[in-house]
Amino acid sequence: MEKYGLIFDMDGVLADTEALIARASIEMFRELYDAELTADDFRPFIGTGAVRYVEGPAEALGIRIELERALEVRLNNFQKLLDAGECQACPGAVELVEAAARSGEWKLAIATSSPRPKAMPTLEAAGIPVEMFSEIITGDMVTHKKPHPEIYEAAQRAVGFAKENCVVIEDAVTGVTSAKAAGLKCIAVTNSFRRDELAEADIVLGSLEDVNLGLLRRLVGD
Known part of the structure; x- marks a missing residue:
């Protein structure tokens, strides 16, 4: 019987996409604004949603953008990378999802x-x-993006279990902050940020390959 909630972030946790998102954004700035950015320009905005991910570097570099057009081109660039087969699951992601779902204890x-x-x-x-x-739960379903807790509060309500019976898995500093502000236990994986940057999480691990059902049960106190 399901009695726990397991809530995953997507980019950098389930799908190995952070580098692809940066590439799509770099190409957008090059194409529309003749500006050369690097992945490091976007790093502070990982996990904050598409709007902030684009606006943040533009503001920092003094580039005035047309947001709707920028987001459209960025999404098209990203889709081309998906179509080219460049998107992979993060190591251990599929295995953990399948194990948790088949256990009958976790609602995902x-x-x-x-x-x-x-x-x-x-x-x-x-x-x-x-x-x-x-x-x-996607970013267009909430008003406030991470690090605000709204999206994890919504996910916790959706799975229907008490906060102390829910675990979040994140890779981004803003995501960890969001999960903890929502009152949830959080495992962080170092796919996108260093261990010390993710110290707010309850547990920091190298990848989802290091996560197992026993660890998850211990986090919820079972």
Whole structure:
């Protein structure tokens, strides 16, 4: 019988996409604004949603952008990378999802800052078994993006278990802050940030390959 909630971030946790998102954004700035950015320009905005991810570097570098057009071109660039087969599941992601779902104890959800038109093709391209998730909360379903707790509060309500019976898995500093502000236990994996940067999480691990059901049960006190 399901009695716990397991809530995954998507980019950098389930799907190995952070580098692809940066590439799509770099190409957008080059194409529209003749500006040369690097992945480091976007790093502070990982996990904050598409709007802030684009606006943040533009503001820092004094580039005035037309947001709607910038987001459209960025999404098109990202889709081309997906179509080229460059998106993979993060190590251990599919195995953990399948193990948790088949245990019968965990109700699975996704809480991603990505909008649904980006999230669903990403999950498909990465080979994530979406049918095993009862809820997929995307960034266009909430008002406030991470690090605000709204998206994880929504995910916790959606899985229907008490906060102390829910675990979040994140890779981004803003995501960890969001999960903890929502009152949830959080495992962080060092796919995108250093261990010391993720210290707010309850546990920091190298990858999802280091996460197992026993560890998850211990986090919820069982």
